[in-house]
Amino acid sequence: AGSGAGADMRTEISTAAAFVTRLLRAAGGVGEEQLRCFRECLQEAMREHYKHHWFPLVPSKGSGYRCIRINHKMDPLIGKAAGMIGLSHERLFQLLPSELTLWVDPFEVSYRIGEDGSICVLYESPQPGGKVAKQLESRTSCKEEWRASRSSPSKSYNMMTVSS
Numbered sequence: 001a002g003s004g005a006g007a008d009m010r011t012e013i014s015t016a017a018a019f020v021t022r023l024l025r026a027a028g029g030v031g032e033e034q035l036r037c038f039r040e041c042l043q044e045a046m047r048e049h050y051k052h053h054w055f056p057l058v059p060s061k062g063s064g065y066r067c068i069r070i071n072h073k074m075d076p077l078i079g080k081a082a083g084m085i086g087l088s089h090e091r092l093f094q095l096l097p098s099e100l101t102l103w104v105d106p107f108e109v110s111y112r113i114g115e116d117g118s119i120c121v122l123y124e125s126p127q128p129g130g131k132v133a134k135q136l137e138s139r140t141s142c143k144e145e146w147r148a149s150r151s152s153p154s155k156s157y158n159m160m161t162v163s164s
Helices: 010-027 032-050 076-084 089-095 132-137 142-150
Strands: 068-071 099-105 108-113 120-124
Touching: 010 032, 010 089, 010 099, 010 108, 010 120, 032 076, 068 076, 076 089
Parallel strands: none
Antiparallel strands: 068 099, 099 108, 108 120
């Protein structure tokens, strides 16, 4: 199995990009052609950004770096893709949830809307060389998963705070 980052993260990235695109589509006012372009630009930006930060053997490594976050600040990757189709940050804040966290990790893409929302898994695949137990345990509801993850350092988003 090749561990070339590019090929391995295609599903995770397209899942995450499609999710953000769906949120924009649901908000309305953005044309299909623009949405298609946005999704492609976002995937490209994510591929570039994650290139040297993708560790299938240690999926939680670099999780904070790959975390896409909107929290009164627009995530730069989403902002960049939106800029390509002429959407301003102001417009994005109107269209997207004001609190959104999206974790894009090898074998799992999950998100949370709101600071205290539950974490929901968008995509999950068993890890090769299998942690099969992980699969059984992830059958729990979003809420239980959120509770469990509150104490787990791998999903910490504090690493994202950038002091200006």
